[in-house]
Amino acid sequence: MKKLLVLLVLVMAFVSFAEVKNPDTFIYLGIADPETLDPHYAYDTASSNVLFNVYENLIMYEGDSLESFAPMLSTEVPTYENGLIRDGGRTFVFPIREGVKFHSGNTLTPADVEYSFERALLFDRSGGPIKMLIEAFTGAEFSSLQAWFEAYSGIPYSEAVGPDRNPTSPEARDLLIGFYNEVIDPIVEVEGNNVIFTLAEPYGPFMWLLAHYGTWSSILDSQYSIANGAWDGNPDGWWKWHDISAEESPLHTAVSGTGPYKLVEWDRAEQKT
Known part of the structure; x- marks a missing residue:
């Protein structure tokens, strides 16, 4: 009788395995369809679940700790002891890993990190996550x-940029360009292989905002992003990409990160209800 039971179990296991239609495919049933795949727009769980796997950040949490960090795309975690946190907590220096490839084949450079954070600040959509970065960089003086x-x-801003996303006057254009050159650009700078962040005031949660699982601090492939229609990196015209809708964002479905998974397709027609 025992031998018969063992045989039945083996037969059932074989039949179950034989009925697997796509053994090389993992299917994950989520709570909803992602709202977007633009990490600077995303602020929902379904989007984040995808973005966590395709993008990486400068640092990540160490193991299951919520207080200690480990390098990710940075080679070191800034501390006062290693000299990478300076000026009483106003300056953070991140040495960037070399030889890292984006899914597009482009090589990660410090310029990609600078582009990622400047694009995030300029993008700042209403009700989105970038307000947290703005608060960090301005000493909580501003949140938009x-x-x-x-x-x-x-x-x-509404008097400088019209509903057609064009400056309302030559003077307004000069102010918009000046805002980028004098305010946004100095916040994130590249020196050699280092990226340097400058805060208006020390901000306790800053490192937590940069850590992995904060999609707003994902590092973008700047060449790929620009080629797909995202902000071109120029001071003149950045406002055309400010506070746009998810569908208007060129990165809504265009993804090139350095994470362990590469997006192949987002077939929105396949969502189940």
């Missing part, structure tokens, strides 16, 4: 790019 711009220029 538009308020930040108004403090710099003396005029509301």
